[in-house]
Amino acid sequence: MTSDVATTPDGRGVPRRSSALRILPIELFAARRPHRLVERSVMFYRRAWMLLVSGFFEPLLYLLLVQVGFATLVGDIEVGGVSYDYALFVAPALLASSAMNGAIFDATGNVFEKLRHTKLYDTVLATPMTAADVALGEILGAVLRGTLYSIAFVFTMWVMGLVGSPLIVLAVPVCMLIAFAFAAAGMAAATFMRAWSDLEYVNAVTLPLLLFSATFYPVSSYGQWSWLVQLSPLYHGVVVVRGLNLGRLEWSMLGNLAVLVALALVGLAVTARRIERLLLR
Amino acid sequence: MHGNWRWPASLPCRTVATVPPSIITARDLRKQFGDFVAVDGIDFEVEPGESFGFLGPNGAGKTSTMRMVGCVSPITSGQLRIFDLDAASDGAAIRARMGVVPQADQLDAELTVVENLVIYGRYFDIPRAECRRRAAELLEFVQLTERADERVDPLSGGMKRRLTIARSLMSEPDLLLLDEPTTGLDPQARHILWDRLYRLKQRGVTLVLTTHYMDEAEQLCDRLVVMDQGCIVAEGSPRGLIDQYATREVLELRFVTGDVGDHDAAPAVDIAGIGDRSETLPDRTLIYAHDGEAALAEVHRRGLDPVGSLVRRSSLEDVFLRLTGRTLVD
Numbered sequence: 001m002t003s004d005v006a007t008t009p010d011g012r013g014v015p016r017r018s019s020a021l022r023i024l025p026i027e028l029f030a031a032r033r034p035h036r037l038v039e040r041s042v043m044f045y046r047r048a049w050m051l052l053v054s055g056f057f058e059p060l061l062y063l064l065l066v067q068v069g070f071a072t073l074v075g076d077i078e079v080g081g082v083s084y085d086y087a088l089f090v091a092p093a094l095l096a097s098s099a100m101n102g103a104i105f106d107a108t109g110n111v112f113e114k115l116r117h118t119k120l121y122d123t124v125l126a127t128p129m130t131a132a133d134v135a136l137g138e139i140l141g142a143v144l145r146g147t148l149y150s151i152a153f154v155f156t157m158w159v160m161g162l163v164g165s166p167l168i169v170l171a172v173p174v175c176m177l178i179a180f181a182f183a184a185a186g187m188a189a190a191t192f193m194r195a196w197s198d199l200e201y202v203n204a205v206t207l208p209l210l211l212f213s214a215t216f217y218p219v220s221s222y223g224q225w226s227w228l229v230q231l232s233p234l235y236h237g238v239v240v241v242r243g244l245n246l247g248r249l250e251w252s253m254l255g256n257l258a259v260l261v262a263l264a265l266v267g268l269a270v271t272a273r274r275i276e277r278l279l280l281r
Numbered sequence: 282m283h284g285n286w287r288w289p290a291s292l293p294c295r296t297v298a299t300v301p302p303s304i305i306t307a308r309d310l311r312k313q314f315g316d317f318v319a320v321d322g323i324d325f326e327v328e329p330g331e332s333f334g335f336l337g338p339n340g341a342g343k344t345s346t347m348r349m350v351g352c353v354s355p356i357t358s359g360q361l362r363i364f365d366l367d368a369a370s371d372g373a374a375i376r377a378r379m380g381v382v383p384q385a386d387q388l389d390a391e392l393t394v395v396e397n398l399v400i401y402g403r404y405f406d407i408p409r410a411e412c413r414r415r416a417a418e419l420l421e422f423v424q425l426t427e428r429a430d431e432r433v434d435p436l437s438g439g440m441k442r443r444l445t446i447a448r449s450l451m452s453e454p455d456l457l458l459l460d461e462p463t464t465g466l467d468p469q470a471r472h473i474l475w476d477r478l479y480r481l482k483q484r485g486v487t488l489v490l491t492t493h494y495m496d497e498a499e500q501l502c503d504r505l506v507v508m509d510q511g512c513i514v515a516e517g518s519p520r521g522l523i524d525q526y527a528t529r530e531v532l533e534l535r536f537v538t539g540d541v542g543d544h545d546a547a548p549a550v551d552i553a554g555i556g557d558r559s560e561t562l563p564d565r566t567l568i569y570a571h572d573g574e575a576a577l578a579e580v581h582r583r584g585l586d587p588v589g590s591l592v593r594r595s596s597l598e599d600v601f602l603r604l605t606g607r608t609l610v611d
Contacts, residue, residue, distance in 0.1 A: 032373075033406065036400075036403050036406075039400065039403055040389075040403075043392060043396055043399075044391045044392060047393075118387070118389070119385065119387040122383065123383070123389070123401075124404060125353055126351060126353055126376060126381040127377075127401070127452075128374075128376050128404070128405060128406075129404050130373060279353070280353055280354065281314070
């Protein structure tokens with residue numbers, strides 16, 4: 001593997017252009033101690049645990065909205081010839097969306113602050129840590145935080161009677177993948193931000209994703225435009241998490257997961273390269 | 282102030298038995314950003330245990346040089362070896378043995394004073410218990426033990442800088458890089474800092490620092506290079522440079538207060554031949570002479586009537602003025 005992938009000898013991971021595998025995020029191979037940044041986040045949240053707790057309320061509100069509002073109005077919904085309670089249909093989609101939202105939130109504003117204002121990454125890069133460690137470390141931190149919320153979300157679904165299949169337990173690792181993909185994409189975006197107002201662009205992307213990723217109704221209802229929905233990475237997360245809650249597993253879900261893996265790898269590679277370009281000039 | 286302080290075991294203290302190669306060797310080192318040449322082919326060497334300075338005004342290329350030595354900025358061309366490793370290829374290994382005090386402290390505002398030290402040690406893979414032990418010792422060393430559990434933000438500028446120095450020592454570095462260590466600090470804070478750096482130097486830590494303060498260079502550096510516009514224009518010990526490029530004393534004369542335009546032409550003619558040479562600045566005239574008082578007597582004898590006069594020992598400022606025709610800090 002490593003013979004195809006060139007890192008500079010100091011491990012900073014500048015891709016060798018002639019490499020046949022240059023689309024792979026070579027930065028991955030330059031990461032040695034990304035967990036140190038996760039450790040730093042844990043150190044911070046140990047005292048600022050209120051910040052963590054506040055993140056649990058958003059999904060709770062979503063679920064109440066579904067349970068009390070939509071579900072009673074909409075009634076049942078048909079998926080693949082089987083009729084399901086609408087709440088069972090939409091709750092897992094909200095679980096996937098909240099994994100996306102949490103990860104993006106963590107990886108844009110927080111990262112922008114550390115990159116441009118507190119200069120945390122400049123400090124870190126003066127140690128044996130590399131740009132790949134910074135990129136992977138911050139993304140993993142966002143994933144870890146998102147995992148806590150996903151577990152809480154699934155638990156809340158169970159308490160509210162919104163769990164349709166025990167397979168929903170597998171939604172937690174899937175949500176970790178969703179969080180990784182969107183944290184990577186979000187962090188890559190954060191490296192291009194010049195001011196706080198640029199966060200608006202992030203919202204301008206995530207809101208349509210939330211609304212048009214077959215979150216609230218099946219992809220079939222988009223008719224001839226359903227191919228457009230397929231472009232949304234969130235849609236691929238929704239499909240898998242929903243399948244798990246409805247107890248419907250399909251081989252095509254491997255394809256859905258592959259889309260998320262691809263987004264994660266591209267986001268990670270772009271982030272590491274951008275950090276290198278911005279800070280290691 | 283620091284009566285009972287004992288040198289902590291974790292701080293470097295070494296005796297050099299055999300003569301190792303230079304800690305830093307730079308040959309024809311260049312740094313270019315697009316068309317802008319920040320460092321224009323410089324050569325220098327830093328020996329173990331030495332305290333080495335880059336003196337020069339803002340924009341001279343000091344920080345660019347420091348960033349290359351710190352292995353956070355790739356060199357454009359030339360050769361740079363640190364600990365006998367190549368900076369271009371062994372960056373992480375070099376950084377593992379180096380302590381860095383950046384110009385802006387860049388402390389972690391989300392963490393407490395002691396956490397700042399502990400997590401920094403963790404970036405070097407030092408075990409957590411060892412990090413805590415070193416952090417406690419270093420807080421003692423920089424006199425911040427009482428502030429250990431506070432946030433970083435409310436600390437004064439001097440305290441933040443001391444904490445940054447403590448942080449740089451967490452990895453027990455063989456080499457400490459300090460980029461303008463006392464810029465922006467009040468005189469008292471500067472002196473505390475100098476005292477701490479002097480102790481490190483006495484213990485054999487190799488210090489490399491940049492400064493645009495002459496007094497700092499004279500206090501801390503065994504040897505220094507004067508940089509201007511990306512080049513090294515002189516090299517030597519502070520005393521040696523002063524002896525070589527300046528006279529023993531300097532007579533400063535001010536003629537007309539307020540009106541700059543009038544005074545510089547007339548005295549330039551009138552003072553010709555007094556001392557070794559003279560420099561005319563916008564606000565004053567400097568006469569370089571072995572005996573400043575004698576020079577002043579001669580000025581008065583010629584009937585000149587300066588509104589102010591001062592005889593002082595010459596400093597690196599005068600060296601820089603001689604070498605570049607400009608003052609260091611304006």
